[in-house]
Amino acid sequence: MDSTGPMGQVLSSRVAPLLENFLQGSVLDTSKDVLIHRLRGLCDNAENQPEIFHDHEIVFIMQGNPNQQPMYFHVRHSLIHPESWHVRYLGVAEVGDKNKLTLIRHCVDAGASSNVVDFLNEMGFKIDYEFIAKGYFFHKGRMKVTVSKLYKILQPGSTDQVEPLSQSHLVELSVVAPRVQEQIGEDMKNFAEQLKPLVLLEKIDHKRLQQSLESR
Amino acid sequence: MFLFKLEHEYETLNWPSVLDNFALLSGQLNSLGRLLKNDKVPALRNHVFLPLVLSPDRDAELEKLTERRVMMFNHAVVPDYLRTKPEPEVDEKISQLTSKAGTVVQETAQKQFNNLNKITSNLLDIINSAKEEWESESNQKSSQPVTFSSTDTNNLVSTILFGKSIKVARKPDSSNTQPQGMPNPQQQQKVQSATVSKAPSAIKTQIKAASSSHPYQRP
Numbered sequence: 001m002d003s004t005g006p007m008g009q010v011l012s013s014r015v016a017p018l019l020e021n022f023l024q025g026s027v028l029d030t031s032k033d034v035l036i037h038r039l040r041g042l043c044d045n046a047e048n049q050p051e052i053f054h055d056h057e058i059v060f061i062m063q064g065n066p067n068q069q070p071m072y073f074h075v076r077h078s079l080i081h082p083e084s085w086h087v088r089y090l091g092v093a094e095v096g097d098k099n100k101l102t103l104i105r106h107c108v109d110a111g112a113s114s115n116v117v118d119f120l121n122e123m124g125f126k127i128d129y130e131f132i133a134k135g136y137f138f139h140k141g142r143m144k145v146t147v148s149k150l151y152k153i154l155q156p157g158s159t160d161q162v163e164p165l166s167q168s169h170l171v172e173l174s175v176v177a178p179r180v181q182e183q184i185g186e187d188m189k190n191f192a193e194q195l196k197p198l199v200l201l202e203k204i205d206h207k208r209l210q211q212s213l214e215s216r
Numbered sequence: 217m218f219l220f221k222l223e224h225e226y227e228t229l230n231w232p233s234v235l236d237n238f239a240l241l242s243g244q245l246n247s248l249g250r251l252l253k254n255d256k257v258p259a260l261r262n263h264v265f266l267p268l269v270l271s272p273d274r275d276a277e278l279e280k281l282t283e284r285r286v287m288m289f290n291h292a293v294v295p296d297y298l299r300t301k302p303e304p305e306v307d308e309k310i311s312q313l314t315s316k317a318g319t320v321v322q323e324t325a326q327k328q329f330n331n332l333n334k335i336t337s338n339l340l341d342i343i344n345s346a347k348e349e350w351e352s353e354s355n356q357k358s359s360q361p362v363t364f365s366s367t368d369t370n371n372l373v374s375t376i377l378f379g380k381s382i383k384v385a386r387k388p389d390s391s392n393t394q395p396q397g398m399p400n401p402q403q404q405q406k407v408q409s410a411t412v413s414k415a416p417s418a419i420k421t422q423i424k425a426a427s428s429s430h431p432y433q434r435p
Contacts, residue, residue, distance in 0.1 A: 024373050031363035129379030150375055152382055165375055168368035198363045209374045
């Protein structure tokens with residue numbers, strides 16, 4: 001951090017580096033409705049229909065030196081509101097800490113316009129992979145829960161021809177905050193307990209998953 | 217002992233009683249073994265046991281020691297209890313079998329081994345699969361329905377984070393990202409400027425162009 005501190009950075013760049021606390025799990029498609037009902041009861045705005053989202057996410061990668069870790073940018077745009085685009089940078093989540101009840105990673109969010117893909121391409125980013133995510137999202141206080149089904153795009157460029165990736169919906173619980181707070185972890189853990197045994201929301205070890213992918 | 221029981225009483229036996237007897241036997245053998253291995257007991261193998269006096273009389277002390285199982289130390293008792301070599305009939309059978317085993321050719325013996333191994337492993341597989349079926353059945357009846365799958369969780373998270381099962385043939389390309397420096401941005405720009413004129417579908421074709429052109433592919 002520079003001498004002016006995080007607030008100085010935020011004020012000067014107008015983009016706030018935040019920490020995302022999150023837990024992940026999944027629910028089988030057959031039990032998804034039960035989960036939605038339970039979430040409606042637990043979260044805010046119970047009387048309204050749950051909000052749906054239908055996003056197309058493209059992940060860009062920039063490989064600087066071959067020795068460095070590549071940098072990934074996630075670009076999401078909504079297929080329901082085609083003019084809203086969003087760029088996100090995610091850090092790596094460290095699992096080692098047993099005290100932390102949730103996974104914590106850095107995240108930087110920024111709104112963008114539809115030419116962000118051009119912009120990233122010109123900067124030297126390359127498309128790594130893309131997928132469609134469709135589902136519901138709920139919020140309770142500052143906690144956000146999404147239940148989404150991931151689809152693989154069969155024809156690059158056409159977001160209609162899609163194929164579901166698995167028989168499950170991905171469930172993610174996340175809170176974004178400027179610094180680490182114990183209370184957030186407690187709240188999230190309590191919420192996760194409410195969803196058991198339907199869904200097991202837990203810290204998934206991303207490094208282990210990555211290693212098992214690379215070892216194939 | 218166990219095999220004997222199995223062979224001769226198989227019509228009347230049931231599994232729990234067999235288990236009980238087996239457990240009993242193994243328990244007693246264990247305690248016997250422990251007693252013998254006790255430090256205070258000298259290694260019996262090193263000692264030779266010789267009958268010094270044989271009397272056809274009832275021996276009260278012997279009776280007490282053996283809990284009325286051995287009444288006297290006479291000529292009939294000695295061959296049975298002090299036997300170190302198997303009985304003559306048994307001995308003959310053993311020698312027959314060993315000579316027969318010696319005559320079998322190595323190759324056929326090998327084949328027989330392999331067959332035996334195959335049969336036992338098949339049996340094991342059948343038994344294991346039957347056991348799994350039974351367990352899952354009983355689990356289903358007793359426990360709550362499964363509503364999530366951890367393998368699916370891992371797959372979905374890998375997909376979101378690393379593009380597992382989405383990244384198709386791009387992997388070999390990404391290893392060639394090396395130093396093709398200058399020519400590539402120009403190549404990319406040409407591709408982009410060709411398609412940027414179309415307005416709403418620009419994004420889709422953009423993505424299509426970028427993904428199909430493989431800018432870093434070696435010519």
